[in-house]
Amino acid sequence: MRTEPITIDGVAGPVVVTTGRFGGAARVEVNGEVVPQLGDRHHRLPATGGGTVEAVVRGGTFDPYPTVEVGGVKHRTGPKVNGVVQALAFAPMIMAITSGLVGGLVGLAGVLANATLLRSRLRPGAKVLAVIGVDLAVIVVAVALAMAVRHAID
Numbered sequence: 070m071r072t073e074p075i076t077i078d079g080v081a082g083p084v085v086v087t088t089g090r091f092g093g094a095a096r097v098e099v100n101g102e103v104v105p106q107l108g109d110r111h112h113r114l115p116a117t118g119g120g121t122v123e124a125v126v127r128g129g130t131f132d133p134y135p136t137v138e139v140g141g142v143k144h145r146t147g148p149k150v151n152g153v154v155q156a157l158a159f160a161p162m163i164m165a166i167t168s169g170l171v172g173g174l175v176g177l178a179g180v181l182a183n184a185t186l187l188r189s190r191l192r193p194g195a196k197v198l199a200v201i202g203v204d205l206a207v208i209v210v211a212v213a214l215a216m217a218v219r220h221a222i223d
Contacts, residue, residue: 070133070188072146077139079122081115086126086135086146095126095135114139133187150187158183158200161207171218172211179207 074083082100097104097112105113113121127143128135132155134147161179164172186199 072134075137075144075146077114077124077137077144079117080124080139081117084114084124084137084144084146086137088128088135095128097124097126097137133184147188151193154187154193154197154200157197157204158187160204164207164211168211171214175207175211175214179203 071087072085074085077084080099085098087096087098094106094109097106097114099114104115107113107123110126112124112126114124116122122139125138126135127138133150134145136143136145138144159180161176161183163176165176165180166173168176182203183200186196186203189196191199
């Protein structure tokens with residue numbers, strides 16, 4: 070996922086963070102140039118007056134947008150997502166944890182689909198409806214697969 074450019078005081082240009090779908094190291098760009106990574110989450114950004122400033126990129130477990138911390142100040146790279154919507158988006162994880170292999174895979178697919186929806190540019194209301202739709206689809210698919218397996222066994 071590539072974030073929209075954000076402006077951070079003291080940094081010489083707009084900052085864009087690119088993260089993988091499954092986590093991993095983030096790539097940070099300033100003015101379209103990839104900046105050096107100092108460690109797992111630490112990057113060196115060009116400063117406004119010359120030199121560099123250190124930044125830490127953190128991704129939240131249930132927050133689809135990473136934050137960039139510079140000088141102790143956290144900067145969001147995307148809009149704040151309502152806690153209820155986050156809970157709905159990760160509800161299929163219950164199936165992934167409590168079900169068998171097939172139900173777990175269906176639940177995991179639902180969580181990944183919802184995480185993608187949360188990062189999308191849909192309007193907030195459309196995101197909520199889409200997330201609820203994915204949650205319902207996960208339930209329907211899991212029940213259908215369970216019935217098919219039971220029918221095959223009988």
